[in-house]
Amino acid sequence: MIEITSPIRTARLVLRPFTERDEDDMLEFESRPDVARYLLNEPRTPEDNAKELAVRLKQHALREEGDTLLLAIELGGKVVGYTLLIWLSRPDQQGEFGYVLHPDHHGKGYASEAAAEMLRIGFEELGLHRIIGRCDPRNAASAGLMERLGMRREGHFLESQFFKGEWGGEYRYALLAEEWRRSRRES
Numbered sequence: 001m002i003e004i005t006s007p008i009r010t011a012r013l014v015l016r017p018f019t020e021r022d023e024d025d026m027l028e029f030e031s032r033p034d035v036a037r038y039l040l041n042e043p044r045t046p047e048d049n050a051k052e053l054a055v056r057l058k059q060h061a062l063r064e065e066g067d068t069l070l071l072a073i074e075l076g077g078k079v080v081g082y083t084l085l086i087w088l089s090r091p092d093q094q095g096e097f098g099y100v101l102h103p104d105h106h107g108k109g110y111a112s113e114a115a116a117e118m119l120r121i122g123f124e125e126l127g128l129h130r131i132i133g134r135c136d137p138r139n140a141a142s143a144g145l146m147e148r149l150g151m152r153r154e155g156h157f158l159e160s161q162f163f164k165g166e167w168g169g170e171y172r173y174a175l176l177a178e179e180w181r182r183s184r185r186e187s
């Protein structure tokens with residue numbers, strides 16, 4: 001079990017639980033169609049955004065299998081995205097991670113930096129054995145991020161879901177704890 005009680009600093013970012021003050025920053029990227037394109041949700045209205053923030057306010061710990069830890073990505077005092085970790089299985093020590101970044105800040109490695117910290121939390125603090133990531137095969141930025149983090153593409157599912165009005169596929173990536181440790185030793 002882990003609980004995030006104070007902000008985590010990476011080289012350029014602060015990762016921390018969402019607060020009520022983040023509603024406007026969050027809406028700025030959550031309302032964008034280009035951000036929601038490959039996410040399960042539609043672009044959020046102010047009402048959807050407020051409801052989602054209420055959920056996120058409670059997602060600061062992993063206590064039980066099924067829980068989600070969701071941390072705001074803060075850059076220069078503003079929330080520009082988030083990264084998450086879902087505890088998929090306690091006995092099998094499995095997790096799934098994810099990330100979203102405001103398009104104004106793409107192309108600088110910020111999402112990779114935040115997501116790498118979430119992998120560290122999953123492997124080193126929660127003691128996970130394996131973390132997966134999933135993305136639509138058309139989401140080249142997301143696939144590229146996972147490859148940059150050293151994850152292995154283990155599957156390409158064709159037309160595995162009916163997604164936003166059409167058949168969509170899925171790439172599934174994974175990283176084992178031992179592979180994570182080895183990459184840390186080598187870097």
Ligand SMILES: CC(C)(COP(=O)(O)OP(=O)(O)OC[C@H]1O[C@@H](n2cnc3c(N)ncnc32)[C@H](O)[C@@H]1OP(=O)(O)O)[C@@H](O)C(=O)NCCC(=O)NCCS
Pocket residue numbers: 034035036038039098099100101102105106107108109110111112113134135136139141142144145148
């Ligand atoms: C997926 C997403 C987070 C990727 O954002 P991103 O900024 O491309 O990702 P990274 O942080 O890994 O940045 C990588 C880019 O920064 C460049 N870069 C610059 N400095 C860098 C650094 N210090 N470290 C790493 N990359 C760096 C890389 O070369 C790469 O550029 P490229 O896109 O031209 O190849 C973003 O596209 C997004 O939020 N999309 C909408 C939501 C979404 O689809 N989420 C995923 C659902 S599965």
